[in-house]
Amino acid sequence: MTATPVGPATPPGLPPSLQDLIGKHPGEPNVMDPELLADPFGGYGRLREQGPVVRARFMDDTPVWLVTRFEEVRAVLRDPRFVNSPYSVPGHTGPDPRDRLMEVLGIPEEFSVYILESILTSDPPDHARLRRLVSRAFTARRVPDLRPRVEKITDTLLDELPGHADEKGVVDLIEHFAYPLPITVICELVGVPEADRTRWRRFGADFASLEPERIGASFPVMIGHVHELIAARRTDPRDDLITALIRAQDDDGGRLGDTEMVTLVMALVLAGHETTAHLIGNGTAALLSHPDQLRLLKADPGLLPHAVHELMRRCGSVQMTQLRYAAQDVELAGTRIRQGEAVQPVLVSANHDPRHYGDPGRLDLTRQSAGEDHLGFGHGMHYCLGAALARQECEVAIGRLLRRYPDLSLAVAPGQLTTQVRRRQPGAWRLLGLPLRLMRTA
Secondary structure, rough: OOOOOOOOOOOOOOHHHHHOOOOOOOOEEOOOOOHHHOOOOHHHHHHHHHOOEEEEEEOOOOOEEOOOOOOHHHHHHOOOOOOOOHOOOOOOOOOOHHHHHHHHHHOHHHOOHHHHOOOOOOOHHHHHHHHHHHHHHHHHOOOHHHHEEEEEEHHHHHHHHHOOOOOEEEEHHHHHHHHHHHHHHHHHHHHOOHHHHHOOOOOHHHHHOOOHHHHHHHHHHHHHHHHHHHHHHHOOOOOOOHHHHHHHHHHHHOOOOOHHHHHHHHHHHHHHHHHHHHHHHHHHHHHHHHHHHHHHHHHHHHHHHHHHHHHHHHHHEOOOOOOEEEEOOOEEEEEEOOOEEEEEEEEHOOOOOOOOOOOOOOOOOOOOOOOOOOOOOOOOOOOOOHHHHHHHHHHHOOOOHHHOOOOEEEEOOOHHHHHHHHEEEEEEEEEOOOEEEEEOOO
């Protein structure tokens, strides 16, 4: 048996470089405020009642407009007047307002291009071009074809779970199930060899730490690793996405740049496992903390697709979108947003807006029965590319987990998950560990 890590006794604190920026502007909350990190549902809920658009500070202390209510967030996400890159704002020539964030996070200047010019931060026409290159791997036809492989990986991990239990019969679902499933799926799809997958777990952990020293050391290594993967596929093509990108680059006369290819691979692998892993973890914890909804799902497994949407609304792991910038003066809910100003749509606030949902804090697996009525995967042209795959993985993971271990239970009180093993970082709701008992104890 191996000991099961379930996270530190208290959540990690903020790095000094970020702590020093909090509270410098009275009346303008910083997204790094401890209150918002500890309880984003309550904290952003109070800001939501203050107004649909609230003046605040981003994590690097730069000004930002927080958009807090469902209708306004959805409006921003589908409005082409709000762009992802400040260079899409007419007349903008620099400096880049995001440079300060790169400095705070410890990302070396020569590597910032891999974040600032990726598919996640691009606008039309480049965004449509890049999205088209990888969208075929995530189409409604392709994703169901992956289901047998997802099911096989899931069953193998479930078989192995008891062997990871500690002497008290406790196993960490994040470490031994929620993470390995999506990282295996996305790495196979993209073309990352099995031997390299533990490196991506470290890359993700370093970036999530928000510690400049860790990020500054890790990020260049990750970029170098992706360059190596692409070089290897040039000499040894396979049936994977990296090979497809290389062929697209060759067929398109080099319009897909080397830097763009690296950012595509990096974004797909990191976003393709981190967010799904924590949706599985958060969703499982929520179900085990709500016995009535757990019984409902066990009695009717056909509720799973609706349940996943409700879990995404109620406790999705992504709580904010990328920053947007006003390409022109925009009037939003009575607030004048000037050209070039930054806007932060807050998904966690929108998805708990009582103006849109009745009793939004309640977990109700039948709430989404009419379809996807939440913003957990975003909205508009930047709607999550891998949403269908993430939903499928979550359905398979939770459905088979509950069927294989019907007596599954939390090994700690639900409140301890927040106070002891919840990572506190802006825009994310993630467990460091999820300690469970697979079998009922006497």
